[in-house]
Amino acid sequence: MVPDDASAEFHDFFERHHAELARLAYLLTGDPDTAEDLAADALVELWHRWDRVRGADHPVAYARGADHPVAYARGVVANKARSRIRSAVRERRRLSPFRLHRSERVDDPDVAAAVDVRTALARLSFGKRACVVLRHALDLSERETALALGVSVGTVKSQTSKGMAELRRMLGTRAAGELVGRGQ
Incomplete structure (x- = not known):
């Protein structure tokens, strides 16, 4: 007790x-x-x-x-x-x-504009998604993210970078920049 x-x-x-x-x-x-x-x-x-x-x-x-x-x-x-x-x-x-x-083919040629953030996040591997969410959605430092996930700071840096690169490919550079609040 x-x-x-x-x-x-x-x-x-x-x-x-x-x-x-x-x-x-x-x-x-x-x-x-x-x-x-x-x-x-x-x-x-x-x-x-x-x-x-x-x-x-x-x-x-x-x-x-x-x-x-x-x-x-x-x-x-x-x-x-x-x-x-x-x-x-x-x-x-x-x-x-x-x-x-079923075919998941999209007729709209502007696929990046049609993909929402949740869907894009769901397409990331768990490690990349966790790092991106903790770093950018919860605004944790690299050290805090590493502690929460039980990984090294280097892993957080690489997974966040790779995750953001994938989001940029899926959402476009501007939309991914807005996701993290930096308007890149």
């Missing part, structure tokens, strides 16, 4: 960060119901570990200036989203022989 002061602290954490975690999950999965489920599951997992996550058991993270419980929660959401996506892909592959195949 978590002591009352820790319970109040977790409640405050939940109130401040639930919406951000649900938004992250939505941007990673593209489904609002799944996003709510993932955010809730991540917060339940965080609650079960709250005594360890909130305390001095993580001096390295605090020494680096990280808001460790938030970084931990983002990492849990990202991992749960990755697992959910992998399960969905396995299920689609398993059922694909039983589906009718």
Whole structure:
């Protein structure tokens, strides 16, 4: 059982960060119901570990200036989203022989203008999508993104760069620039 002061602290954490975690999950999965489920599951997992996550058991993270419980929660959401996506892909592959195949050909020659951001993000690999979302949609630093995903800063830099390059190809340079708020 978590002591009352820790319970109040977790409640405050939940109130401040639930919406951000649900938004992250939505941007990673593209489904609002799944996003709510993932955010809730991540917060339940965080609650079960709250005594360890909130305390001095993580001096390295605090020494680096990280808001460790938030970084931990983002990492849990990202991992749960990755697992959910992998399960969905396995299920689609398993059922694909039983589906009718439709042509997804687009008659409009201006395909880049017709593709919306969610669809473009969904086409990125999970690692690229997670880096782009954390860096640009949630405005995290490279270090915070690396901590949330459990990867190196170099991986964040390369995955973000590759992801943005793919988005530029799909959406056009101007639209991708507006996505990150830089109007490139």
